[in-house]
Amino acid sequence: xxxxxxxxxxxxxxxxxxxxxxxxxxxxxxxxxxxxxxxxxxxxxxxxxxxxxxxxxxxxxxxxxxxxxxxxxxxxxxxxxxxxxxxxxxxxxxxxxxxxxxxxxxxxxxxxxxxxxxxxxxxxxxxxxxxxxxxxxxxxxxxxxxxxxxxxxxxxxxxxxxxxxxxxxxxxxxxxxxxxxxxxxxxxxxxxxxxxxxxxxxxxxxxxxxxxxxxxxxxxxxxxxxxxxxxxxxxxxxxxxxxxxxxxxxxxxxxxxxxxxxxxxxxxxxxxxxxxxxxxxxxxxxxxxxxxxxxxxxxxxxxxxxxxxxxxxxxxxxxxxxxxxxxxxxxxxxxxxxxxxxxxxxxxxxxxxxxxxxxxxxxxxxxxxxxxxxxxxxxxxxxxxxxxxxxxxxxxxxxxxxxxxxx
Amino acid sequence: xxxxxxxxxxxxxxxxxxxxxxxxxxxxxxxxxxxxxxxxxxxxxxxxxxxxxxxxxxxxxxxxxxxxxxxxxxxxxxxxxxxxxxxxxxxxxxxxxxxxxxxxxxxxxxxxxxxxxxxxxxxxxxxxxxxxxxxxxxxxxxxxxxxxxxxxxxxxxxxxxxxxxxxxxxxxxxxxxxxxxxxxxxxxxxxxxxxxxxxxxxxxxxxxxxxxxxxxxxxxxxxxxxxxxxxxxxxxxxxxxxxxxxxxxxxxxxxxxxxxxxxxxxxxxxxxxxxxxxxxxxxxxxxxxxxxxxxxxxxxxxxxxxxxxxxxxxxxxxxxxxxxxxxxxxxxxxxxxxxxxxxxxxxxxxxxxxxxxxxxxxxxxxxxxxxxxxxxxxxxxxxxxxxxxxxxxxxxxxxxxxxxxxx
Numbered sequence: 001x002x003x004x005x006x007x008x009x010x011x012x013x014x015x016x017x018x019x020x021x022x023x024x025x026x027x028x029x030x031x032x033x034x035x036x037x038x039x040x041x042x043x044x045x046x047x048x049x050x051x052x053x054x055x056x057x058x059x060x061x062x063x064x065x066x067x068x069x070x071x072x073x074x075x076x077x078x079x080x081x082x083x084x085x086x087x088x089x090x091x092x093x094x095x096x097x098x099x100x101x102x103x104x105x106x107x108x109x110x111x112x113x114x115x116x117x118x119x120x121x122x123x124x125x126x127x128x129x130x131x132x133x134x135x136x137x138x139x140x141x142x143x144x145x146x147x148x149x150x151x152x153x154x155x156x157x158x159x160x161x162x163x164x165x166x167x168x169x170x171x172x173x174x175x176x177x178x179x180x181x182x183x184x185x186x187x188x189x190x191x192x193x194x195x196x197x198x199x200x201x202x203x204x205x206x207x208x209x210x211x212x213x214x215x216x217x218x219x220x221x222x223x224x225x226x227x228x229x230x231x232x233x234x235x236x237x238x239x240x241x242x243x244x245x246x247x248x249x250x251x252x253x254x255x256x257x258x259x260x261x262x263x264x265x266x267x268x269x270x271x272x273x274x275x276x277x278x279x280x281x282x283x284x285x286x287x288x289x290x291x292x293x294x295x296x297x298x299x300x301x302x303x304x305x306x307x308x309x310x311x312x313x314x315x316x317x318x319x320x321x322x323x324x325x326x327x328x329x330x331x332x333x334x335x336x337x338x339x340x341x342x343x344x345x346x347x348x349x350x351x352x353x354x355x356x357x358x359x360x361x362x363x364x365x366x367x368x369x370x371x372x373x374x375x376x377x378x379x380x381x382x383x384x385x386x387x388x389x390x391x392x393x394x395x396x397x398x399x400x401x402x403x404x405x406x407x
Numbered sequence: 408x409x410x411x412x413x414x415x416x417x418x419x420x421x422x423x424x425x426x427x428x429x430x431x432x433x434x435x436x437x438x439x440x441x442x443x444x445x446x447x448x449x450x451x452x453x454x455x456x457x458x459x460x461x462x463x464x465x466x467x468x469x470x471x472x473x474x475x476x477x478x479x480x481x482x483x484x485x486x487x488x489x490x491x492x493x494x495x496x497x498x499x500x501x502x503x504x505x506x507x508x509x510x511x512x513x514x515x516x517x518x519x520x521x522x523x524x525x526x527x528x529x530x531x532x533x534x535x536x537x538x539x540x541x542x543x544x545x546x547x548x549x550x551x552x553x554x555x556x557x558x559x560x561x562x563x564x565x566x567x568x569x570x571x572x573x574x575x576x577x578x579x580x581x582x583x584x585x586x587x588x589x590x591x592x593x594x595x596x597x598x599x600x601x602x603x604x605x606x607x608x609x610x611x612x613x614x615x616x617x618x619x620x621x622x623x624x625x626x627x628x629x630x631x632x633x634x635x636x637x638x639x640x641x642x643x644x645x646x647x648x649x650x651x652x653x654x655x656x657x658x659x660x661x662x663x664x665x666x667x668x669x670x671x672x673x674x675x676x677x678x679x680x681x682x683x684x685x686x687x688x689x690x691x692x693x694x695x696x697x698x699x700x701x702x703x704x705x706x707x708x709x710x711x712x713x714x715x716x717x718x719x720x721x722x723x724x725x726x727x728x729x730x731x732x733x734x735x736x737x738x739x740x741x742x743x744x745x746x747x748x749x750x751x752x753x754x755x756x757x758x759x760x761x762x763x764x765x766x767x768x769x770x771x772x773x774x775x776x777x778x779x780x781x782x783x784x785x786x787x788x789x790x791x792x793x794x795x796x797x798x799x800x801x802x803x804x805x806x807x808x809x810x811x812x813x814x
Contacts, residue, residue, distance in 0.1 A: 016460070016463045016464050019464065020464070050483070053423070053483070053487060054486075054487070054490060056423045057423050057426065057427070057487055057490055057491055057494065058490060058491070058493075058494035060494070061490050061494075062489065062490050062493040062494075062499075064489075064500070064501075065486045065487075065489040065490040065493070065499075065501055066486070066490070068482060068485065068486035068489075068501050068503075069482075069483060069486035069487065069490070071482075072479040072482045072483050072486075075475060075476075075478075075479045075482070076457070076460070076476060076479050078475065079461075079472045079473070079475035079476035079479075080460060080461070080464055080472075080476065082469065082471075082472045082475075083461060083464055083465060083468050083469050083472040083473070083476070084464055084465070086465075086469040086472070087464065087465035087467070087468075087469075092469075092472075093471070094471075094472055094475050096475075096552075098505065099550055099551075143506055144506075145503075
């Protein structure tokens with residue numbers, strides 16, 4: 001009898017009726033002869049309510065106390081869910097991050113899980129209890145409450161599944177799986193039956209916000225199969241697993257887009273060693289994450305450099321870049337927010353030539369100009385004008401035959 | 408430099424502005440060269456909100472999970488208060504019941520404090536931090552969250568003051584002290600400067616809901632001076648301390664009333680040994696607390712027995728009493744909810760004769776019939792018709808000269 005870990009997000013436990021539904025599902029799962037461990041997030045809206053209290057109080061809430069505050073959201077959920085299970089005739093016990101000792105480092109609000117003490121959980125499941133664990137939270141070595149950052153409950157669930165050597169980790173969410181593209185802009189998008197950890201990582205970081213990136217990294221490291229599915233239906237969702245032969249049949253698994261970045265360019269800088277470092281050191285010091293970077297020589301001895309940052313960082317990055325531009329004697333410093341990054345992801349690309357050229361050709365055929373290109377073994381990304389987002393996603397979806405068969 | 412413990416109730420931390428005021432007061436207190444430890448309740452309304460969630464879910468919430476749920480209320484308060492102190496330039500750290508290890512027994516929702524580990528608190532105050540501790544909650548030996556029952560934060564504060572050997576425990580509340588009578592029904596009521604633990608215990612259990620009874624018991628046991636005062640003014644409140652000579656100058660310290668009890672009577676029962684036990688055993692087994700008891704022989708070989716219980720228990724007690732009545736061959740079983748218990752309390756009574764007769768005379772003079780009488784060394788209580796409550800309180804207040812001088 002293996003352990004199965006379920007994880008329910010905030011919308012899945014958004015009100016009393018939904019909590020009862022989750023309770024029923026857990027009891028049913030236990031009846032199918034599983035040991036059941038469940039991770040829950042705060043009820044939808046609750047974390048925002050708590051954050052508002054802190055923000056009403058001060059512009060810069062103390063980091064330690066902030067985590068003490070927001071961790072209460074998940075504590076409310078675990079208590080209610082355990083109560084619901086018991087009221088429906090099941091056996092359940094709830095545990096906070098400190099009670100099962102989800103030990104983290106001491107980086108408040110973005111703590112990393114170091115270890116999980118599984119002794120208590122294993123004892124409780126052996127005694128027939130459904131164990132309900134607060135997601136998103138942990139405790140550091142000094143006993144301080146820590147939280148893992150937004151979406152951290154996915155990470156809690158997968159880390160628990162890894163520590164408990166669980167058979168599977170079911171992530172219940174408000175979408176019913178991972179799609180070949182965003183169904184909102186690509187009506188032909190199909191739900192994927194399977195996707196590899198690597199592909200999911202590329203998808204996740206590219207804007208398909210189904211799973212938190214860190215949770216997929218942990219799943220990959222400890223080989224925990226993740227089943228992403230809807231908490232509002234019984235349908236199968238998408239399995240996120242180790243790459244297998246079946247997956248390689250498909251060249252491309254999905255098309256994604258990201259409209260949350262902007263592009264900055266500094267032109268006419270000296271084309272000498274050390275220039276890139278001079279530019280990106282102050283950017284990094286300002287805690288700005290840079291995504292794509294392109295450098296190319298322009299006129300003799302000079303170069304242009306273009307990179308993308310999150311839209312929210314545009315203003316700050318531009319100021320820094322202007323200051324650097326002056327020092328380096330740059331011709332021009334500019335920014336562009338009207339861009340989108342379009343990507344195709346697929347483990348099959350590794351063994352298929354010509355995917356990139358096909359990608360570029362179809363965009364060219366539609367008159368879409370490519371501003372930047374970035375590739376990895378299993379991904380090709382292009383930056384284009386934002387207005388072409390939907391068009392680009394749809395034609396790439398067609399080009400790589402993502403719709404026809406159920407995958 | 409002694410430690411001072413402050414305790415703030417739910418209305419004192421009812422919103423962000425009030426939390427900031429509390430923060431300022433704590434910083435000021437620390438500046439007066441005190442080590443400051445503060446206990447807070449949940450924000451006004453928060454505990455009720457949480458209880459409603461549980462009640463919406465099930466009629467009988469699991470006891471363990473109920474405590475996990477309601478304990479979040481105080482955790483929110485400590486985080487916000489610590490944040491407020493820090494945002495105002497102070498140093499603060501919050502601690503939950505488990506973090507400072509307020510060890511309790513395992514009676515969920517009515518746990519008793521067994522011990523408090525003061526090591527961490529003492530270290531933090533030594534390092535200049537204002538230590539903010541969650542009231543109302545603790546942890547049992549298995550690491551389960553427990554709560555102390557309504558009003559438990561008073562108990563947390565006094566127990567902490569005792570464990571820390573604090574100089575004083577200031578209980579900040581929404582009234583500015585202990586009065587000679589309820590000012591709402593007795594306009595001449597005066598705030599007391601001082602009151603003994605014993606008097607306060609009688610007052611508290613008689614319905615003056617200023618301090619939780621258990622907190623006064625602990626204060627008495629460990630001789631912790633309590634200062635009951637308002638969190639909305641700088642005025643001195645009432646000191647609750649060991650009995651001293653000054654107190655004995657006054658015969659009566661206060662008049663109280665309680666309209667939350669009802670009276671049950673069983674008539675014509677055999678006047679033989681063991682009858683009272685036969686009646687009160689099933690009442691106790693039903694978890695009904697009995698307050699006053701009177702038995703008197705009526706006709707030859709028969710007796711009547713009258714006792715009071717909480718109004719909420721009337722129906723249950725009456726059913727039990729009827730069943731017993733049948734077995735014992737009682738003439739009649741009846742109940743009366745229209746009663747009030749009026750009491751006078753004062754350590755001075757110990758050395759003054761004639762107080763009781765004076766009490767009875769003034770009631771008789773106003774035509775108020777006394778249904779039951781109960782006395783202790785420092786208290787006289789009478790049960791009268793409920794409609795006489797205000798009248799009885801006022802005339803007793805006048806009779807025992809509770810208003811003239813500032814006491």
